[in-house]
Amino acid sequence: MSAPQPVYLSDYQPPAYWVTHTELTFDLDPAQTRVKARLSLERHPDVDAATPLFLNGEQLTLTSLAIDGKTLDESAYRVDGQGLTIYNPPSAFTLESDVTLAPEANTALEGLYQSSGMYCTQCEAEGFRRITYYPDRPDVMATFRVTVIGDKTREPVLLANGNPVEQGELEGNRHFVTWEDPHPKPCYLFALVAGDLKKIEDHFTTMNGRKVTLQLWVEAENVAKTDHAMASLKRAMTWDEETYGREYDLDLFMIVAVNDFNMGAMENKGLNIFNSAAVLTHPDTATDAAFQQVEGIVAHEYFHNWSGNRVTCRDWFQLSLKEGFTVFRDQCFTADTNSAPVKRIQDVSFFRTAQFAEDAGPTAHPVRPDHYIEITNFYTLTVYEKGAEIVRMLRNLVGWEAFRRGSDLYFSRFDGQAVTIEDFVICMEEVSGVDLGQFMRWYEQAGTPEIDAQGEYDYAHAEYHLTLRQRTPATPGQTDKESLHIPVRMGLVGTKSGQDLTLTLDGEKQGKDTVVHLREDEQTFVFTEVAEAPVPSLLRHFSAPVKMHFPYSREDLAFLLTHDSDGFNRWDAGQRLAMLALDDLIAAHRNGVEKVMDSRVTDAYRALLATPTDDKAVLAEMLALPTEAYIAEQQPLVDIDAIHAAREFVRQSLAMALRDEFIAVYEANQSNERYAPTPEQIGQRSLKNVALSYLMSIEDEQAITFCQTQFEAEHNMTDVRHALTLLVHSDRDDLASPALKAFGEKWSHDPLVMDQWFTIQVTRPQEDALERVKHLMQHPAFSLKNPNKVRALIGSFAQNRINFHRLDGAGYALLADVVIELNRLNPEIAARLITPLTRWQRFDETRQALMHEQLERIKAQPLSSNVYEVVEKALA
Ligand code: PHE
Numbered sequence: 001m002s003a004p005q006p007v008y009l010s011d012y013q014p015p016a017y018w019v020t021h022t023e024l025t026f027d028l029d030p031a032q033t034r035v036k037a038r039l040s041l042e043r044h045p046d047v048d049a050a051t052p053l054f055l056n057g058e059q060l061t062l063t064s065l066a067i068d069g070k071t072l073d074e075s076a077y078r079v080d081g082q083g084l085t086i087y088n089p090p091s092a093f094t095l096e097s098d099v100t101l102a103p104e105a106n107t108a109l110e111g112l113y114q115s116s117g118m119y120c121t122q123c124e125a126e127g128f129r130r131i132t133y134y135p136d137r138p139d140v141m142a143t144f145r146v147t148v149i150g151d152k153t154r155e156p157v158l159l160a161n162g163n164p165v166e167q168g169e170l171e172g173n174r175h176f177v178t179w180e181d182p183h184p185k186p187c188y189l190f191a192l193v194a195g196d197l198k199k200i201e202d203h204f205t206t207m208n209g210r211k212v213t214l215q216l217w218v219e220a221e222n223v224a225k226t227d228h229a230m231a232s233l234k235r236a237m238t239w240d241e242e243t244y245g246r247e248y249d250l251d252l253f254m255i256v257a258v259n260d261f262n263m264g265a266m267e268n269k270g271l272n273i274f275n276s277a278a279v280l281t282h283p284d285t286a287t288d289a290a291f292q293q294v295e296g297i298v299a300h301e302y303f304h305n306w307s308g309n310r311v312t313c314r315d316w317f318q319l320s321l322k323e324g325f326t327v328f329r330d331q332c333f334t335a336d337t338n339s340a341p342v343k344r345i346q347d348v349s350f351f352r353t354a355q356f357a358e359d360a361g362p363t364a365h366p367v368r369p370d371h372y373i374e375i376t377n378f379y380t381l382t383v384y385e386k387g388a389e390i391v392r393m394l395r396n397l398v399g400w401e402a403f404r405r406g407s408d409l410y411f412s413r414f415d416g417q418a419v420t421i422e423d424f425v426i427c428m429e430e431v432s433g434v435d436l437g438q439f440m441r442w443y444e445q446a447g448t449p450e451i452d453a454q455g456e457y458d459y460a461h462a463e464y465h466l467t468l469r470q471r472t473p474a475t476p477g478q479t480d481k482e483s484l485h486i487p488v489r490m491g492l493v494g495t496k497s498g499q500d501l502t503l504t505l506d507g508e509k510q511g512k513d514t515v516v517h518l519r520e521d522e523q524t525f526v527f528t529e530v531a532e533a534p535v536p537s538l539l540r541h542f543s544a545p546v547k548m549h550f551p552y553s554r555e556d557l558a559f560l561l562t563h564d565s566d567g568f569n570r571w572d573a574g575q576r577l578a579m580l581a582l583d584d585l586i587a588a589h590r591n592g593v594e595k596v597m598d599s600r601v602t603d604a605y606r607a608l609l610a611t612p613t614d615d616k617a618v619l620a621e622m623l624a625l626p627t628e629a630y631i632a633e634q635q636p637l638v639d640i641d642a643i644h645a646a647r648e649f650v651r652q653s654l655a656m657a658l659r660d661e662f663i664a665v666y667e668a669n670q671s672n673e674r675y676a677p678t679p680e681q682i683g684q685r686s687l688k689n690v691a692l693s694y695l696m697s698i699e700d701e702q703a704i705t706f707c708q709t710q711f712e713a714e715h716n717m718t719d720v721r722h723a724l725t726l727l728v729h730s731d732r733d734d735l736a737s738p739a740l741k742a743f744g745e746k747w748s749h750d751p752l753v754m755d756q757w758f759t760i761q762v763t764r765p766q767e768d769a770l771e772r773v774k775h776l777m778q779h780p781a782f783s784l785k786n787p788n789k790v791r792a793l794i795g796s797f798a799q800n801r802i803n804f805h806r807l808d809g810a811g812y813a814l815l816a817d818v819v820i821e822l823n824r825l826n827p828e829i830a831a832r833l834i835t836p837l838t839r840w841q842r843f844d845e846t847r848q849a850l851m852h853e854q855l856e857r858i859k860a861q862p863l864s865s866n867v868y869e870v871v872e873k874a875l876a
């Protein structure tokens with residue numbers, strides 16, 4: 001087999017033929033679905049007549065082909081594994097094709113497949129080519145008319161994009177529905193669903209008084225789990241009208257929940273398809289985190305209706321045009337709807353752990369990549385989350401008011417078109433007059449920029465000199481980096497007054513909080529009229545996706561932790577302070593020296609617990625130690641065992657020193673209120689549960705009783721799951737085993753709860769975690785064909801750092817075994833699962849060798865292009 005070849009952004013050519021209208025008829029059958037397509041095609045005026053027409057098509061059986069009603073001679077076309085080439089087509093014509101395909105055999109979950117018996121589709125990015133022969137690229141946009149024919153008993157519900165325009169009965173217990181979507185769209189937004197589904201219906205009146213019908217389609221047993229998604233949808237619709245002036249544009253908006261889905265959800269026009277985990281909630285089965293995730297994903301997909309669907313991407317290199325912007329929009333929605341500081345803390349904390357790691361590894365790529373082998377490998381944290389950080393910087397650079405005008409301009413100028421990232425940025429430049437030329441490099445340069453900051457207070461002149469130096473480390477294929485335009489939001493906190501000082505820069509008063517613009521490799525900013533020695537508060541709100549280094553002392557950090565006016569940086573000061581202590585303990589562990597807890601950290605936590613606060617969720621975040629993954633991200637070389645030992649030591653030391661405080665917090669935050677996923681309740685539960693986690697780290701008798709009571713009370717899944725996790729992750733198997741058993745039996749009918757049951761077990765720190773994974777892979781509720789199960793069991797195990805990185809290599813071997821099997825079943829999921837192995841360079845030599853060995857073993861297999869691309873990069 002020859003190696004798969006990359007596609008390059010620089011090779012982009014407009015399509016030779018446009019499709020102006022598409023008509024499809026699906027005659028559904030698990031083994032032999034027939035798809036008839038009738039495409040209205042027009043040659044691009046700049047293309048010469050001899051240019052053949054190429055249509056993508058994979059895993060299809062072609063049964064007939066005609067142009068303008070005339071069957072095509074076999075010499076007039078050619079079919080291969082990639083698609084169909086038609087020689088000498090007319091300049092404008094109708095192409096009719098007939099193909100068959102087998103949804104029941106489709107385990108890749110791309111194209112038309114079956115999930116729990118129902119039919120559904122996934123076309124982004126390149127799945128439509130598994131449905132019919134078509135120019136499968138986002139810059140070909142057509143109106144669609146789709147007829148779905150199914151069995152009346154098995155598929156009473158037949159859905160597609162747009163509005164239903166016709167329906168009727170057919171022979172042999174069959175029926176059909178015809179759908180029309182008036183908005184021209186690329187084929188990646190096509191969707192079809194057919195099955196025995198129940199609907200929940202509601203309505204929304206738009207800002208211009210149009211009444212929209214909202215439908216959620218689920219399996220009968222899930223009807224009771226839809227309230228939150230429906231309410232979230234309505235909030236999102238209102239928010240997009242109020243914030244961006246965007247109104248929904250069809251009479252009907254549908255969401256369908258499916259059990260087998262590769263990603264979270266998909267924004268198909270008028271017919272969003274969701275992983276059931278991203279839409280179904282109930283207080284008894286879903287945690288607070290799940291409720292919040294559902295709200296965010298429902299909003300995200302809805303927002304795509306404008307940022308993605310009405311204005312779409314010219315090619316897949318522009319993916320961040322729709323994803324970065326839409327993630328930014330959903331982040332702001334969640335911040336507005338819930339607690340803004342908590343949302344920012346959670347997003348940044350995740351970003352600095354996972355995206356920084358991606359940027360530092362062999363698969364690092366720019367937010368706009370310039371080549372790829374398999375586009376599904378580029379639905380990454382870089383394209384999504386770093387893309388969102390770039391849009392956030394844009395908003396801050398031009399200001400919200402201009403940003404909104406830029407967004408209006410973008411949507412009106414490019415409505416119905418497939419465009420590029422430049423088109424978006426130019427709108428922002430036009431409305432604001434801000435020069436974004438250098439800023440564009442954020443899209444092109446991979447790697448996390450680092451800033452080395454230094455500050456000096458000049459008493460004699462009452463000046464503070466802040467020097468910032470930037471560098472971006474080399475990444476694969478990009479050795480020389482240019483300097484970026486980095487907005488650094490900051491303040492100076494007076495050490496005497498404990499207050500933000502008024503900032504004067506270049507003789508101009510800036511207020512107490514300002515943004516300095518770092519554009520050169522090195523710049524010094526001189527603040528004048530600085531009446532007292534300050535501690536700088538840098539990169540407030542994480543104003544740019546960079547690593548900021550400043551030689552803070554522990555006293556500085558303890559000071560910022562209590563005095564910084566910026567809540568986000570107060571949290572960050574706490575994280576930095578904990579990191580300094582952790583660094584010492586990691587070194588002590590490595591050198592076999594006795595570990596000593598830094599009393600300054602204990603004092604800081606004691607002070608936190610003693611300060612009255614309204615925002616319990618923020619306090620819970622402040623009390624949470626950096627995760628092992630985040631700590632690892634900060635180390636030059638990851639020492640798995642030392643990190644684990646150091647973090648456990650801090651947890652236990654804090655629990656022992658502050659036991660009474662934690663018990664008091666736990667008891668003060670009990671509540672008998674009826675469950676609601678409100679920010680207040682969520683904050684209260686997080687705080688209570690953080691306290692319980694600390695107490696359980698020392699297996700305090702009182703805490704064990706709390707845990708058991710909390711588990712048995714069955715008040716809501718957040719509390720039940722937390723208590724169960726703490727029991728299972730403790731050494732008290734006598735309590736954990738019966739609890740696990742009871743939970744597993746109670747919820748054996750609910751796949752989403754069983755996912756949690758799997759995760760809880762395979763993330764335990766005890767040595768038997770790997771054996772448990774193997775054992776659970778045989779459990780009737782587990783299936784390699786279901787991505788949620790793979791993520792819950794295998795993906796979660798790979799996050800169990802001390803056990804996945806076992807020194808006998810058994811964790812790596814297990815992951816490789818699964819990747820090899822999944823490579824055949826579902827290449828997209830297989831490729832994602834390899835990620836932890838690709839980071840081998842970060843570890844000690846023994847582990848490097850073991851990981852390498854598994855990568856080589858995978859590489860020796862016949863590989864899908866997805867897995868091939870990742871393994872190739874990892875071993876390069
Ligand atoms: N476009 C989807 C989103 O909203 C993600 C997705 C990509 C889903 C590819 C399925 C396949 O982010």
Ligand code: ZN
Nearest residue numbers: 300304323326
């Ligand atoms: Zn998206």
